[in-house]
Amino acid sequence: MTVVQGAPAAEYEVKLGRLSTLTGRPTHYCAGCEHGILTRLVANAIEELGLRERTVLVDSVGCSVFAHDYINTDAVQAPHGRAPAVMSGIKRVRPDLMVFAVQGDGDAVSIGLLELLYAANRAEPITIFLVNNAIYGMTGGQMAPTTPEGMVTTTTPQGRDVAETGRPLDATKLLAGLDGPSYVKRVVLPIAPMGSTDLYSARGPLEGAKSVLNAFKVQMRGGFSFVEFVSTCSINWKMSVLESKRFATETLAKLFPPGLYKDKLGVEKG
Amino acid sequence: MSRSATPLQKSLVDVDSEFCKGCSLCVVSCPQRNLKLSESFNRLGFHPAEFHYHGEKGDCTACGICYWVCPDFAIAEVRRVRR
Numbered sequence: 001m002t003v004v005q006g007a008p009a010a011e012y013e014v015k016l017g018r019l020s021t022l023t024g025r026p027t028h029y030c031a032g033c034e035h036g037i038l039t040r041l042v043a044n045a046i047e048e049l050g051l052r053e054r055t056v057l058v059d060s061v062g063c064s065v066f067a068h069d070y071i072n073t074d075a076v077q078a079p080h081g082r083a084p085a086v087m088s089g090i091k092r093v094r095p096d097l098m099v100f101a102v103q104g105d106g107d108a109v110s111i112g113l114l115e116l117l118y119a120a121n122r123a124e125p126i127t128i129f130l131v132n133n134a135i136y137g138m139t140g141g142q143m144a145p146t147t148p149e150g151m152v153t154t155t156t157p158q159g160r161d162v163a164e165t166g167r168p169l170d171a172t173k174l175l176a177g178l179d180g181p182s183y184v185k186r187v188v189l190p191i192a193p194m195g196s197t198d199l200y201s202a203r204g205p206l207e208g209a210k211s212v213l214n215a216f217k218v219q220m221r222g223g224f225s226f227v228e229f230v231s232t233c234s235i236n237w238k239m240s241v242l243e244s245k246r247f248a249t250e251t252l253a254k255l256f257p258p259g260l261y262k263d264k265l266g267v268e269k270g
Numbered sequence: 271m272s273r274s275a276t277p278l279q280k281s282l283v284d285v286d287s288e289f290c291k292g293c294s295l296c297v298v299s300c301p302q303r304n305l306k307l308s309e310s311f312n313r314l315g316f317h318p319a320e321f322h323y324h325g326e327k328g329d330c331t332a333c334g335i336c337y338w339v340c341p342d343f344a345i346a347e348v349r350r351v352r353r
Contacts, residue, residue, distance in 0.1 A: 012282060012349035016337045027342055031316070032293030036341025070343075191299050191339055200299040205338040241293050 021047045023072045032241035034189045034231035035063055035131060037205050038102060038212075039070050042129070045212045046073065046098075049220075055098045056090055058083045060112070062104035063138045064131065081112025084119035087126040098219060100127040105146045106136045109171045113145075116171070120224055123180035127219045128226045129212070130171060131189075133233040134252060141236030145169040148255050153236070168255060172228045176261035182223025184262035185211050189229040192249035193242075200245065207258075214267045221265055230256050281332035281350040283321040290318035290344035296336035302328045305336060319344065 018024070021043035029035045046055055055073040059065050061080040068075035078086040083101040091099050108116050108130050119126065135153060136142040143153045143160055146168050150159040162168075176184045187208050191200040208229060215225035230252050234244035260268055283304070290312060296305045296319050303326035307317045323330050332350040 011352055013352045014347055014349050015281075015332050016334045016348040018346055022343060024343075026289050029341060031291035031341075032295055033341055036343070037339065040338070040340070040343060191295055198298065199301065200295075202299045202335045202339050209338065241295070242298065245295075 019043045019047050021052050021072050023070055025069055027070055028066055029063065030233075030235050032232070032234055032244070033063070034133070034229060035102075037189060038129060038131060038208065038229060038231075039067065041205065041209045041212045042100070042102070043071055044209060045216050046071075048213065049216055051098050051216075054096065055100070058087045058090070058099060058101040060101055060103040060107040062107045062136075064102040064104055064107070065138075067102050081107050081110070082115055083107070083112065084115040084124070084126065084128060087128075088119050088122070088124045091124060091126055095125075098127075098216065100129065100216070100219070102129045102131065104137065105130065105132040105134065105171070106139075106144050109145045109169055113169075113171075117174070117178075120175050120226065121178050121180045123182070123224050125219050125222045126224060127215045129215070130226065130228040131231050132171070132228050132256065133231040133248075134168075135233050135236050137233045137236055141233070146171075146256075148252065152238075170256065172226070172256070172261055175226050180224055181226055181262055182221075182264040183215055183218040183225035183227075183267065185215075185226075185260050186228040186230065186256060186258045187211050188249055188253045188256075188258045190232050190245040190248045193246050200242075204249075217267050218265055221267075223265055228256070230258070279323045279330075279351075281330045281348070282323070283330060283332075283336060283345060284347040284349070285319050285321050286344045286346045287312045287318035287320075288314070289342050289346075290316060291342050292316035292318060293341065294319070295339045295341065296345060299335055299339050300325065301333065301335065302326070302330060304330045 060083040218225040232244040308320040
């Protein structure tokens with residue numbers, strides 16, 4: 001920590017500080033990745049609820065696989081896509097624990113869609129955070145079910161052809177259509193360019209912090225909560241960090257409109 | 271680190287320059303333009319963000335936006351003077 005000359009630290013109060021729920025390791029994520037922001041939001045929510053000792057993180061496969069390196073809770077590694085199944089098991093054996101997973105769109109919506117759908121349909125009291133960046137990030141930018149039409153990826157060099165591969169899959173709408181889930185929400189997490197100014201709005205992360213906290217509260221009341229975070233992957237989209245924020249908040253946000261899709265327990269109202 | 275704080279500063283943002291990957295999210299979202307990318311390198315070879323109390327548009331208000339947008343936990347603490 002740097003020493004401030006002329007102003008002793010005792011004169012300052014810490015408004016936002018280091019969290020005991022973070023291990024304090026530097027992340028392996030690329031510069032500007034929303035995974036890091038979400039890690040901070042989750043750590044903050046667990047700290048605020050005071051549940052660090054009673055929380056289990058289930059690692060999914062993808063860029064989120066090393067989440068246990070950064071979030072200082074107990075963790076279990078699930079097979080690819082099977083995080084909701086592993087979480088159901090933990091929750092049924094130990095209902096006093098809070099269980100959550102951070103999943104990517106390749107993990108949750110492609111290989112693990114069945115597990116996600118049935119865990120939601122059984123209304124298991126678990127929390128799932130889906131980081132939807134419309135591409136397979138860790139494996140090198142292949143087409144995901146959520147890839148928008150015409151997007152160039154490693155496996156669709158001519159752009160995604162929806163006649164051949166179908167329309168992009170909307171996991172939030174899919175789960176909101178079921179009876180089981182109690183809380184289904186979609187947040188556009190990246191910072192958004194504001195009009196003609198060169199300033200960016202931080203509404204996404206601030207909205208995300210609220211949603212993460214509400215999702216945990218729903219689980220504590222015994223409901224299934226699911227929050228989708230529309231995110232970016234600047235490396236595999238072959239864009240600069242700020243170009244990717246613009247693409248996510250202007251183009252992807254139209255395809256995946258943010259909003260509260262389901263709130264059975266009314267946690268959003270307070 | 272090039273930071274010259276005086277007792278007149280009402281708030282402070284502590285940037286952990288070894289964690290920073292220079293993504294510039296805090297730079298573009300700071301409403302008062304108090305953060306800039308440094309010209310020097312950190313150990314990983316990135317240009318880390320640097321805090322300046324007197325920004326382009328005004329002094330730091332400890333709003334905490336940089337803290338929430340930072341993906342690398344590099345904005346470690348936001349402090350303000352105790353009243």
